[in-house]
Amino acid sequence: MKNILPSPLQYKNNQLCFDGKTLESIAAKKRTPFYLYSKKILRHYYEYFSKSAAKNEIVSPLVCYALKANSNKEVLSTLKTLGSGADVVSVGELKKALSAGIDPQKIVFSGVAKTEEEIRFALRCGKKGIYSFNVESIEELELINQIARKEKRQARVAFRLNPRVAAKTHKHISTGNKTHKFGLLKEDIHEAVAAKHLWTNTTLVGLSIHIGSQLTEMKATVKAIEELSKLALSLETPLEFLDVGGGLGIDYTAEEKLKLASIDQYMATVSQALEKYYYSKTDHCPRVVFEPGRIIVGKMGVLVSRVVRTKTSDNNHFTIIDAGMNDLIRPALYEAYHEVLPSKSSKKMITTDIVGPICETSDCFGTKRKLPKLTAGEIVVIDNAGAYGQTMASNYNEREIAKEYFV
């Protein structure tokens, strides 16, 4: 089945349009490069994701959007209005989620390096603190218990299980293997559960997994849910939730367009795996937490840039644009593919490398791409830049951080 993931981009009369407006007109008075987002598409993905959970009979789903993918204020307030919770990994993200009005009881806090200050802040949120600290080590649990005791609070915690699976994705964003720094092995979780002194001011409310990002197929996910379920069944504590993490990918390439698991296939996989390995074996009925990032925001955004000049060297043609790896680091960091589109389509194409202004060879958005012969000032768009674009931007080479606009 072909996986159709809606996008705001479309050519109309050879003009590239974003949510129906031409890119030329949108960019006319704006300084490039800038990020451009579509609220319509953002809403589409969040709503599709939650409806698909309901359709697939996921038990009381709680969607905790992973802020690291895109923490723009309007993105967060839109998601909050739609009912989203948040997955945060720093006090900075936590504050952003709270200022968007997200209920602390819909916030999970992941990450291997939560500091004393961050734990204290999260414990003091609202009446009961946050929904869950997703704990990644025994040392962290010890610290949370200590701080909660001082604060006279009870911290809600979940263990992040390292399920020892190898997710098929780029090695930099695979997180579920025993050599990775993430999560706890099941033996260590059993040891922690048995250590009474760790539980005076903490309550075990859930278990979580997150095995990697830009997942296109579901084998490792099923295996991880099996491991999660076995562990949950082996614990005496009845759990309030099972958190299956994030990770569902989007179609950056033509190949991914054909083989990527759709949202519906993903939900059906999660639902069937939980039924098979957990719900069918017990009377307990914990709810399911999701931590999606990329699938919610990836397709809603593009990076808009202008051609600075072109250059030919030997047989190589370069289209030099004003966006660089400091604006969108994914191609440089993961050799990630992003489609680059001209603002006017043309039948006459040349083969060119699209490169940025940064003094590094890896500052390249694509090699040997087919594009029309562009000239200075023309607009090009880097597609699928809504996730891990602006949030990973830097000032490298003393460049300004690109602004973000909605249509």
Ligand code: LLP
């Ligand atoms: N939950 C946890 C604990 C995570 O570490 C992540 C992502 C997510 C949820 C959300 O995963 P998603 O649904 O977005 O795949 N910068 C990389 C991606 C790094 C992902 C890190 N963790 C990229 O640009 O591909």
